[in-house]
Amino acid sequence: MLTAKSSVLGGLISALALAACSGLPSLAASRRNAGRMISTTLLVAGCALGITVLAGYWLGGAPSYIWSLPWNSPFGPPQIRLDALAAFFLFPVFLIAGAGSIYGLGYWAQKNHPASGGRLTLFWGIMTAAMAMVVLAGQMVVFLSAWEIMAMAGYFLLVTDDSQPNVRRAAWIYLIAAHLAALSLIAMCVLLHGMTGTFALWPRRLPADPGGISVAVFLLALAGFGAKAGLAPMHFWLPDAHAAAPGHVSAFFSGVMLTMGVYGLMRVAAIFADPPLWWGGTFLTVGAGTALLAGIWAIAQTDFKRMMALSSIENMGIIAMALGLAEIGISTRSPVLAALGVCGALLHMLNHSLFKPLLFLCAGAVIHAVHRRGVEGLGGLARNMPRTFTVSLVGALAISGIPPLNGFVSEWIIFFAFMVAGSTSGPQATAALPLAVLALCGAATFAAYITWISLIFLGRSKTDATAIAHDPGRSMLAPMIVLAGLCVVLGTVPAALAEILNRAAGAWSPAGPLPDIRSIVPFHIFTVLGIVLLAGAAIVGIALRRHRSRRAMPAAVTTDLVPAFAAVETWNCGFSPRVGRAAYTGGSMLQMPTHWFRSVIRPRWLRPRIEGIFPLPAEACRESPDPLLDYLINPLAARISRTVDRFRRLHGGKSQIYILYMLLILLILTLSIFVTA
Amino acid sequence: MISMYILNAVLVLVILLNMYALGAGRMSSLVRTAAMQGVLLALLPEIALGSRGLMPFAVTAITLGVKGMLIPWLLLRALRNTNVKKEVEPLIGFMPSILLGALVTGTALTLSGILSAPRHPLGLMVMPTAISTLFTGFLLLTARVKAVTQAIGFLILENGIYVFGLLLLAAVPALVELGILLDVFVGIFVISIILHHINRTFDSMDTRSLAALKE
Known part of the structure; x- marks a missing residue:
């Protein structure tokens, strides 16, 4: 008889096996599309x-x-466990993996990339299975193996376009970060094993230990999972990696791989029944710092994939803040705060893994059409790529937390959680302070995405590349439309998720049952608001269309670089240059916010010296690299590498020398036996 | 009593073969020395320790086949087919090598009494022989240049492990012995393939060329 348990697990295992093996046909017939x-x-x-x-x-x-x-390995039987929390994280894995692979058919077409296409497909499937396994793992060895496979598969996905030196460099940095994370997690697992005596994951409701082991577990988890989620200062691998990967791989990384870090953080936060108050405070502080820095950095980026990657970091910071609030709620025995915090974190995670992949897919569609990653020289794509424009707008509004889209719901819940924390008396009321950070982040996100939308899709085309751009094919558009649709649906009927959120929060809670989220959050208001706003948008849209058809702009304006008559374009400050090249560039649009936040962004200017009465042609440009990477990580890495370099002399390259080392070790060990005897 | 004499005699022979291997100047004689040592050791459980039963017999037969015939054949064939000089190239000279080997054997003989390893009832020679053979293997691995000598060093090293195994003959299942043997065989097999490739790539069998592969 097929019980519910065996059918669920059997189904999941078959799904994983299908995904893991899916790349083989493509690898076998790499020359053909079949x-x-x-x-x-x-x-x-x-x-x-x-x-x-x-x-x-x-x-x-x-x-x-x-x-x-049933295998009596030295680490106990390998276990898989599924609970409501794991199931919540599994959904984006399957959704984005499926959508992204369809998108990849058009974006990284087999006929254009015969060699790397097979590899991409193979590791895409392995990555999907490994990530699902990370969530399902119920035992340390299974978990760590799946984690490592995920990290390695991610590396191979990242180096898909390995002819580019910057891709190889980004992949190298990713590999270092992934291994540092894995090291911390191995150490964490060892300590956990020491505490519980079993290899099973994840232990629950452990009593607080008087020694510092629980603190070490917490800090190691924060480093390991935080590095994967991209919390500052372990985020350094993330912007380059997302910018270097193909569009759908960035979507996969950002939408799903980062959430694996969040998953781990949530699991670790739930281990101890009575966590100290400063744990929640640490989540809150790290999250707030990450969100603030990344939010501001995002504004200054001219490479829009870097901008989106930084905004992913910012969203992870917001999720960490929400998790911090939940943890504070557990510590202070305030179930309402805990429920709001954890539901906010979960919902924002889910929303982020809908709208961020959507945005990366849109960015990929733009890159696919115009073959460039920076905003410089782009503009006016809305005319040539209307569908991409529409879904991009949905994604941008969703991530900016504008109703009636899904980002609004989760950010509203997190705002509400902050209010609840602030309304209590006692030291935990200070937890409400990062509310300001959340508000500023919302503004920064909005600024960054509106700038992106306006620079790329609005205005006038500045180069020939944009004039011939067109909407991508059906295989690329369909996943984008599905994701955009989900953003709208979750934004208008979030009540559909309430029961799921309740169960996932219940599975998380380390201290007894949490109150029903429906009793705290008035979900129906979102629906009412959503219907009103959608109806309003529809009316305005119809009115605009009528208005436009009555005015009937001549087609010459849209295609010719030199318009026949002066029509003042949007975003040109009322100034209408005769040619697109003379219009404001993306960089000049971004200059003002970059200047405001120059102390945090630390932009680098490359300014030409203009001399003489008739100066030669010159170029100016601005770079906004990652300041933490420049001022903290790189000097640290250089120092470590200098120290380690001394050992390089031992590495002579002769096999005889290596065997001599072994002999020496053996001799030392033998001598130690003699000495002890 | 007589079996103890045989055992000690064989072990002394093994030590002498070690010294001979350290001093051997020709590749083929080095291969034959290692093979002869392997054969002697394979026969030990049967003739000296009086093991009975199917499994020890099987171990002896397989060891004889692999160490006495298959591996020497592989190595000699590799020597014939690759176009190299038939002399051993030492990094540490032959005489110093022998002296070093003698020194270690002497030290092992004097110190083996202290070691808390299980002593064999039949004699005290087993432990020093094992250490001496192990060291000889290591010395050949470190102090010789060519890849074939490294393979032989590896083989002699394994002989040393085998002698250690005699101490634990009752405790270690024959399966483990067979496992070690399989490891060695695979090792030699791989080395002879690598040899072929080094030879083709660098036009020599000098393992020093491998340093070019260093990052």
């Missing part, structure tokens, strides 16, 4: 199966399942 099609079909089938099983699991009440492999 292999790639079969691979994508397999992966999408696996993801669809996974989502179906998850839906059944939620309908079945989301009980907690543990499944052990």
